Amino acid sequence: MNPRTGRTMLNPFGTTLVEDYGTLYDKFGIQPFQPLLSQVPNPMAAMRRGVIFGHRDFERVLKAMIEGEEFAVMSGIKPTGEFHLGTLMTAREVIYFQRQGATAFYCVADVEAYEDNGIPFERSVRNAVGNVADLLAMGFDLRRGYIYRQSTEEMVKDLAMVFGRGVSLATLKAIYGERNMGLYLSALIQAGDILLPQLREFGGPKPTVVPVGVDQDPHLRFTRDLASKFRRKYRFVPPSSTYHKLIRALDGSAKMSKRDPMSYFTLDEGPEVIAKKIQNAFTGGRATAEEQRRLGANPDICPIHDLYLFHFFERDEDVEKLYGEECRGGKILCGEDKDRLNKMVTAFVKDHKRKRCQYVNKAREALGVE
């Protein structure tokens, strides 16, 4: 059933969800997002389409949204490179919640980039400026938002110090495996990021939603545990979260990887490069055009379909049409489909780059960079 239209149909949004993400509900206690969807004001495309498929304690945030109470949204980026399709999704989510009334917190995780990837702060600040310019170009409103780098945000580092006393080694090893101290420290700092919106300096305890890729859930569980341990001191409300699926890599594998530049594209790449990557992408198509027209293709394994679904079709009708008659119905061949996508991506990237230029100085200012 399409939750928006109420029509029972082959669900273009739910297929992979049920297959790959279903166990998360049982095993980790993530709740399905779909049952709440009808109450969500102006749900974003990713919600309507099941890209955002799960949550923890989102009801608390929903109540604040509906009743016009204070709430916050918090997410961020590890500044190891340019905006890609995953960080784009998070940015869209942050901006969506901000437009629904949230105070928005966006963190540049440069401590994590250092501890995990060895990128010195001096170097990650360049990426950070670009990342924040992207965010501002997409519509993040600085007047009701707080953007910062972990390495220079004392409130976050101080929370990490306080939390340290409440965290055993066993907990960290269970979540992150045997890693260096720095990685564990960055986990404490990330918990600080998530609870920062609830400090006195920002108006005190409040519902907070953290929209992330589902691979980030361990951080959330860790932070919720700390919120409870330090409840008496700070009166923290346990942070809520929403989970989006991870967009398929262009080669058809499960997740885009920085180690394989052909598996994704970033917003600063040239249109010819992006076009080539799309042209070379894996699809769910058949061996021959004749076969595809006769039997249809398989959108459920197709990164091109994912790109439309996650980002480039604005209207749900277009997704449904693509998933149904065009793709499964064999009405469109993969080459044509890629050409159409390529035009949309090129137009988006061109428009985005133009806007982004105008925000570089504002980004520097927001990050306190000279």
Next chain:
Amino acid sequence: MNPRTGRTMLNPFGTTLVEDYGTLYDKFGIQPFQPLLSQVPNPMAAMRRGVIFGHRDFERVLKAMIEGEEFAVMSGIKPTGEFHLGTLMTAREVIYFQRQGATAFYCVADVEAYEDNGIPFERSVRNAVGNVADLLAMGFDLRRGYIYRQSTEEMVKDLAMVFGRGVSLATLKAIYGERNMGLYLSALIQAGDILLPQLREFGGPKPTVVPVGVDQDPHLRFTRDLASKFRRKYRFVPPSSTYHKLIRALDGSAKMSKRDPMSYFTLDEGPEVIAKKIQNAFTGGRATAEEQRRLGANPDICPIHDLYLFHFFERDEDVEKLYGEECRGGKILCGEDKDRLNKMVTAFVKDHKRKRCQYVNKAREALGVE
């Protein structure tokens, strides 16, 4: 042989050293201090008397002292209470090196007090003001000194973050055992304390001596390892250290303990309380006065002797006389000896308290406390 006088004698300074501390040389690579003593300019009493018995790489600091080159001294206090006889020793050492030309760094380890003992920063700041007033009253010169709290010193916290990436879990477990993350974090911060004097902000790399009780050596080894790991980035000179013996507890056991208030006294206690504690102290005396006059007493196990040796006899001759004819020779009974000590302690504490009052505001200022 007495290194100062050149006379061969029963060594009042060396006995416990050889018995209890000797293995440190072989097992941990601590070097004996005694061979360097003759070159040390204006050696302090604790050096002459073997209370400071060991070191690591002190030659480097000694060279700077002798040649009038830049060097630093760094130590600190965990602000869990008032100055006691252990922190008094460290303070004396810091002030000694400052007077020999060092830039002096003194750290209030409030992060450690929190992570290890659960004392919130708000609470430890009160102790810190008192501790720093003590230090200033003893003669610490703020014009060539830097006093700070770990919790508010961003340079130290930032060093800790940088060091995190170079520290494995195995290392921390080997040194500190299985502890919470906060304790490990405070170890990183302590490494930051020790290397702070070498930052660009303080004139860059320089020999630095860290005078500590010998129980603190693991921190030094840990920090020396980090200095080497991050040498390329910061050009750190490996920090040097000196080690003093731990003063015997008043009950005769090896170390004073905060858990047993009768085992030590602090500088803010009333003279009657201190007198009582001294009166009740264990000694190396005989069962009867007659026996003691005939056979002499044993200063090597006596906390009263330690108090003279570590702190209250200014002249080495007096220590030698006490150790030799008075105590071992049976010329003095423990009661008389305690009375004499008590008078000296009372005079010292009275004088110190008077000075300390004048420094409370300066201490607040130095710590940035309102």
